[in-house]
Amino acid sequence: xxxxxxxxxxxxxxxxxxxxxxxxxxxxxxxxxxxxxxxxxxxxxxxxxxxxxxxxxxxxxxxxxxxxxxxxxxxxxxxxxxxxxxxxxxxxxxxxxxxxxxxxxxxxxxxxxxxxxxxxxxxxxxxxxxxxxxxxxxxxxxxxxxxxxxxxxxxxxxxxxxxxxxxxxxxxxxxxxxxxxxxxxxxxxxxxxxxxxxxxxxxxxxxxxxxxxxxxxxxxxxxxxxxxxxxxxxxxxxxxxxxxxxxxxxx
Numbered sequence: 438x439x440x441x442x443x444x445x446x447x448x449x450x451x452x453x454x455x456x457x458x459x460x461x462x463x464x465x466x467x468x469x470x471x472x473x474x475x476x477x478x479x480x481x482x483x484x485x486x487x488x489x490x491x492x493x494x495x496x497x498x499x500x501x502x503x504x505x506x507x508x509x510x511x512x513x514x515x516x517x518x519x520x521x522x523x524x525x526x527x528x529x530x531x532x533x534x535x536x537x538x539x540x541x542x543x544x545x546x547x548x549x550x551x552x553x554x555x556x557x558x559x560x561x562x563x564x565x566x567x568x569x570x571x572x573x574x575x576x577x578x579x580x581x582x583x584x585x586x587x588x589x590x591x592x593x594x595x596x597x598x599x600x601x602x603x604x605x606x607x608x609x610x611x612x613x614x615x616x617x618x619x620x621x622x623x624x625x626x627x628x629x630x631x632x633x634x635x636x637x638x639x640x641x642x643x644x645x646x647x648x649x650x651x652x653x654x655x656x657x658x659x660x661x662x663x664x665x666x667x668x669x670x671x672x673x674x675x676x677x678x679x680x681x682x683x684x685x686x687x688x
Contacts, residue, residue, distance in 0.1 A: 443534045446521075447541030450513075465549045469505060473498040476618035486623045491649040495561050498554060500617045503644040506547045507579045507637065508608055513539035514587025515604050518595055518684060525684055532681050533674075536588055540580060547576060554648060568647035575643045578666040582636065585669030592680040616641050621655060633658045636665035 473494055480486045481493035488496055517535040518525055525532065551572070558565065594600035615637045616624070624632050632638055639658030645651050 443538045444541075446535065446538035450539065450542045465546050466553055469498060469501045469550050470553075472501055472505075476501075480618045486619050489620070489649075489651060491563055491651075492561055495557065495563065495649060496620065496645060497618055498557070499645045499648045500641045502547065502550055502554060502648075503575060503579050503641045504612060504615065504617045504637070505550065506543055506576055507583045508612070509543045509546060510540065510580050510583035511587045511590070511608060512604065513543070514584055515590035515594060516601055517587075518591045519598075519601065532684055533677065536584065536591060536677075540584070543580065558648070563649060566647075566650045568650065571647050572644070575640050575647065578663050579637075579640050581670040582640075582662075582666040585666070585671070585673030588670075588673035588677040592677045592684075595680070595684050611635075611637070620645065620651075621658070633661075636662045636669075638662070640666075 476497040477494045480497075481488055486493075491499075514536040517539055518532065521535055525535075590600050590604055614632070615635055616632065621629060621632060621638060621642055633655070639655055639660070639662035642651075642655050643659050643662075
């Protein structure tokens, strides 16, 4: 029963998201392309950061695949309870169904953007390597991390509505603190350790390694990111379940 509800909510999200837009699902393709173009202009042409053999645009697009999945998950998860307040207050069901249902649309968006990446790779003379098989693992870790943070933010947001305004600001700052528009190798050595403390750094670099075959994989950063992802998810899930009984009364 609850599985059917989760699938129904996930399908509703997919149907409604672009229904009243002029370009519809084309936004799934245009958003990462425009973002990669802006980063290429700012960091590649203006700041003249090193691009590597794959080119700055492809380098940025690869990391945006991971970042967009993280951003979409944390945004949808953190707001799922307030957006479905009538359902939460009137119908009994495990509230965890709501944040889990948001993952479907994130996966669909990611699949479309990844398909475009695969089409563009031969056009930029980029070959495929065995590392591309690890993409689902990096994606799962990013979604776990975002889901954990989003679960805690969603539960907290029921009592403190400020959370829905804080999350977009913090994620925007986090994007510039993460190697999205630049690589870890482009960061000055004295600041590199600081940037690597950001648990997103290792996973975003892993996306570049898997898709572009970059020589630097930063495996210690990836292990650190994986550990943080699991801790964040379990901590967020525990906090969500503990606060769940108050949702109906407060929301």
